Amino acid sequence: MNYLKIAPLLLLACSVPCASWAQETPAPTEEPEVQVNPRPKETDKASRQLIQNFLAVTGGKQAHINLRNIVAKGTIEEAGKTKKFELIKTQDGKRKLTFSWRLLGREYVEVTSFDGVNAWTQKLSPKEFPAKPYGGRDAQHFINQRWFIQPLVVPLKAAYDFKYQGADKVGGRPAHVVVGYGKKDERTWFYFDKETFLLTRWGGLGTIAGVEEYLDYRATRFAKVNGVLLPKQIDLLVEGSAFGTITFDSITPNVDLDTKIFYTPIDKTPVLRQRPVAQ
Numbered sequence: 001m002n003y004l005k006i007a008p009l010l011l012l013a014c015s016v017p018c019a020s021w022a023q024e025t026p027a028p029t030e031e032p033e034v035q036v037n038p039r040p041k042e043t044d045k046a047s048r049q050l051i052q053n054f055l056a057v058t059g060g061k062q063a064h065i066n067l068r069n070i071v072a073k074g075t076i077e078e079a080g081k082t083k084k085f086e087l088i089k090t091q092d093g094k095r096k097l098t099f100s101w102r103l104l105g106r107e108y109v110e111v112t113s114f115d116g117v118n119a120w121t122q123k124l125s126p127k128e129f130p131a132k133p134y135g136g137r138d139a140q141h142f143i144n145q146r147w148f149i150q151p152l153v154v155p156l157k158a159a160y161d162f163k164y165q166g167a168d169k170v171g172g173r174p175a176h177v178v179v180g181y182g183k184k185d186e187r188t189w190f191y192f193d194k195e196t197f198l199l200t201r202w203g204g205l206g207t208i209a210g211v212e213e214y215l216d217y218r219a220t221r222f223a224k225v226n227g228v229l230l231p232k233q234i235d236l237l238v239e240g241s242a243f244g245t246i247t248f249d250s251i252t253p254n255v256d257l258d259t260k261i262f263y264t265p266i267d268k269t270p271v272l273r274q275r276p277v278a279q
Helices: 003-014 045-057 061-066 136-144
Strands: 069-078 081-090 095-103 106-114 119-125 161-170 173-181 187-193 199-208 211-225 228-238 241-253
Touching: 045 061, 045 161, 045 173, 045 187, 069 228, 106 136, 119 136, 136 199, 161 187, 173 199, 199 228, 211 241
Parallel strands: none
Antiparallel strands: 069 081, 069 241, 081 095, 095 106, 106 119, 161 173, 173 187, 187 199, 199 211, 211 228, 228 241
16 A cells, blocks of 8 residues: 555545435445454554544544534334434443334333443333343443444544554445554454545444344444534444444534433342341
8 A cells, every 4th residue: 555645635535525425325245354463562654644534524633522422313223123212422432322112012212331341231111120231242342333433532542553454345435444453452443435534334343143243334424513524324234234224313412411321220129128037
């Protein structure tokens, strides 16, 4: 790769209308060629330049830094089922995702959250159960693979090192692929469009029906929020094939939040006390 060509292309990317990526694109037939390489000692020059270009064309680095949190609402469709959701996401990695749907006349509500250290999940309806710890590969994917606010600015970026992996395609369009290594070496693959430098695909390992797969997200529409260009619609991909769609009806930035909402709720189930047996 000729690294010297990346920076000049930034001027070209700024002149490309964002609407050119607001159209649906077919699912890519390519699967990412994943190589399990050791974590780099530091982020390489190509990755740094691609991240700088991405920040520039999506609103500027400072606009991303100013995006402290997001509250997004919308629908998710997968396997023929539709659910409503509310996502609360902070710049330092906390997140809370609530799903609600109706089935056979009953309302279902489930919530999953990560407080920055621990993850938990809870069923709230039709019957409320105590919250329980959320672990395994599913939890790692939930914690590390994000719909919004990627680890491309601090504070999240401070825990990451990035390595340029090569070229690939997203929906038939050429892209640069960068691997991000997180705090515990968890990996995320970032696909930057070669022409616009938009982040058009990202993801990492997860599980489907108990089987470990590569679960990715492909942005198909974008919208400006608080000066930052964010995904407005996302395709869910398993091993490169689309199996669902996330559509955001509203995205509200910088909401006053009580951080307690991310922490595991106290179990309100009454505890029955037993009288001591008389001796």
